Amino acid sequence: MKALLYMGPKQLDYQDVPDAVPQEGEELVCVSHVGICGSDMHAYLGHDERRPAPLILGHEAAGFIQGGENDGKRVAINPLVSCLKCSVCLSGRENLCAKRQIISMFPREGAFAELVAIPRNNLVFIPDHVSLTKAALTEPIACGWHASRMVQESLDNSITKPSALILGGGAIGVGAALSIKAQGVQNVTLLETNPVRRDYLARIREINVIGLNELTDNIMFDIVIDGVGFAGTREVATKYVLPGGVIAHIGLGDNEGGLDIRRMTLQEITFIGTYTYTQKDFNQTAIAIFDDRLGELNWVEKRSLSEGAQAFKDIYEGQCSAPKIILQPEILP
Ligand SMILES: [Zn+2]
Ligand SMILES: [Zn+2]
Structure with missing residues (x-):
């Protein structure tokens, strides 16, 4: 099969590799669409020891x-x-399983290839009316769906009309904004600092997109979801969350700084770390896509898998206005 193979920092080769082989309980999937994630970029730059070269990312x-x-x-x-047998899995939090694996992370090869092997339990069937482009967005949106659900579970339920601020107009932030809206929060604002990206996001009718200068000291939010995860965004999160509010942190930008722990203590602000999604969240996200509850999902740019190396380069150099690039292998006959 053809695959886009990660060979070392900033090096991706489109080449022939042995076909993926499904193990017991697994299916072989002929990949039609596969998105480039921030974590793939992280690996591409050589910053992820869980993804050593040579490896198929995606x-x-x-x-x-x-x-x-x-x-x-x-x-x-x-x-x-996940193992689906340990107490963590049985409690419904498979995303925290100690034996958790993810395709594209050693030892499982990823999906920047014509074929990928995956356990049958991990597949969601797509109805005919839903495009495979939309289907490939289930994963990144599920991260925001999960964070939004955790926020709803923590937020004081006496707040009848909560407001939410989402930080970052990448696919994680956009997915979180669309998800929290679909889950019933009407007042959703997304902050994106890059003006080119902001212009692009104007096509998403469901969300109000603003720049940093439109954030004023007299507007605060019950919920802040940080889809970036750097000290600078955590600082914005703690500054603009209302007393008694909730911050959900999805991004894995850097590890330290930004949180105003004194303010969070005095104002009883809840901080939730969130990672990926549970199986249930993934399935609910897919259903929301099938039912058109997450909008048109027209914020992707599609390219051929054979040109994947250039796509990574363009993202790295900040040349992409779309929050998500989806790569398409040539479909096998
Ligand atoms: Zn991802
Ligand atoms: Zn487990």
Whole structure:
């Protein structure tokens, strides 16, 4: 099969590799669409020891099952492979399983390839009316769906009309904004500092997108979701969250700084770390996409997998206005 192979920092080669081989309980999926994630970028730059070269990256995928009784069925892939047996998994938090694996992270090869092997339990069937482009967005949006759900569970339920500020107009931030709106929060504002990205995001009718200069000291929010995760965004989060409010932190930008712990203590602000999604969140996100509850999802740019190396370079150099680039392998006959 053809694959985009990560060979070392800033080096991706489109080349022939041995076909993916499904193990017991797994399906072989012919990949049709696969998004580039911030974590793929992190690996591409050589900053992720869990993703040593040579490795096939990519975990935001959709495609067709190849072979077996479900041959040809269209699916979205949940890339998180958990044991499903430990107490953490049985409590419904498979995303925290100690034995957790993810495709594109050693030892599982990822989906920047014509074929990927994945446990049958990790597949969600896609109805005919839903495009595989939208299906490939299930994974990045599920991260925001999960964070939004955790926020709802923590927020004081006497707040009848909560307001939410989302930090960052990448796919994580956009997915979180659309998710929290679909979950019933009407007043959603997304902060994006890059004017080119901001112009692009104007096409998403569901969300109000602002720049930093539009954030004023007299407007505060019940909920802040940080989809970036740097000291600078955490500082904004703690400054603009209302007393008794909730901050959900999704981004993995840097590890320290930004939080005003004194203010958070005196104002009883809840801080939630959130990572990926549970199986239930993933499935609920897929259903929200099927039911058109997350808008048109027209904020992607599509390119060929064979030109994937250039796409990574463009993202690294800040040349992309779309929050998500989706790569497409040539579909096998
Ligand atoms: Zn991702
Ligand atoms: Zn487990």
